[in-house]
Amino acid sequence: MKISFYLNGKDTCVDVPADRKLVSVLREDLELTGTKEGCGAGECGACTILVDGHVRLSCLMTAAQAQGRRITTIEGLAENGKVHPVQEAFIENGAVQCGFCTPGMVLAAVDLLDRNPDPTREQIREGLSGNLCRCSGYVKIVDAVEAAAGKIGRGKSR
């Protein structure tokens, strides 16, 4: 089945089985391996992508469901060679250890800050509650999201 969607700012068309897991389309057919597949059951958040700006799990979507949607993966966040403020804050705060949860974690944070530009730490924890990290204990991740909120806020007031 031919499926067209807007992926990371570009019109994209793939010819894949309609019931193929969207995460496999992204990773294997389009070679965008930033998106990870962890549990395959909606319980870890590693496969998080943005669909029309909101977090969704690409392991629980059929390829057909991507038709006509605007999809953002971790590869699509940087603009003009410059990483997104959330990515920058993750680097600066040492919020990455093994890195497997990071793409999903970053996208969940981008969606959260879009809806709530100045979240409390509790709201950050809630916003990222669908993304499991087995290394970090989450403290530096929450620090990074707090720092990113500051960066984005300062960017806007400039």
Add this chain to the structure above:
Amino acid sequence: MREVILPGSIEELWRCLDDKPQASVYAGGTDLLVKMYNGLFDPEALICLDRIEELKEVGEQGGSIRIGACATHSGLLEDPLVRKRLPALWKAIGGIGSPPVRNMGTIGGNICTASPAGDTLPPLYAMKAEVELLSREGSRRVPIPEFITGPGATCLKRAEILSAVWVKKPEGYNLHHFEKVGLRSALACSVVSMAALLRLRPEGIVEKAALAWGSVAPTVFRCPEAEEALAGKPLCAESLSKAAELVRDGVSPISDLRADADYRRAVAGNLLLRLVDIADEGKGR
């Protein structure tokens, strides 16, 4: 290859079902696709309701609120009608899965999955909700306890969909409570859950109670004995302890990887004891 069809309207859906009568219908996919991709389920074709806008509407009609089956949990959390008029349901929805799961999963899916642990179910039972079932021939309304016939089983017929859930605005209740006990606070399947609606007189006497539990029986557990035992009594540890005993006698929980039956039985009663504090804090009003 298995076809996936995304009809854009209900009219188109009927045509798809004519073409593929054996197809499985899904909305968010947070339950059905887990089973399919893990090889536990092999449907001939899939029909996804995601693009049918008319199934996502929420509105007031007379004394009732009609919630379209394909309204996502996130959408309902942001809906002022649900938040203000159906606070127990609103609280239950807020604890489902995680943000991405709530962006995908729908209330209709939660009902049709008919899990004993489905979090929207206890408040819907307590509020005597009815489901609207739609087919090409017309629609019928069925009280939710009749719709769900067992764990994972409903009376939905072939070529019929759950199109909406109707909830009467629970007038007169001034305490609306939902609590879920899971193994963690996000991404957790309920070990025990309880919805409670109480009409309390200013002096603290319970005039009326509507109670429902999840995860302690094959389907949602109601306990009219406990509701009667509370009526006319002050909301206090003594009256709630008596009612809690009736609840523990009535439940029929199973032991599984999350908890054993004795724990579920104890907690089902304990959740009721908490209502004193809930009323004191004025929370849930």
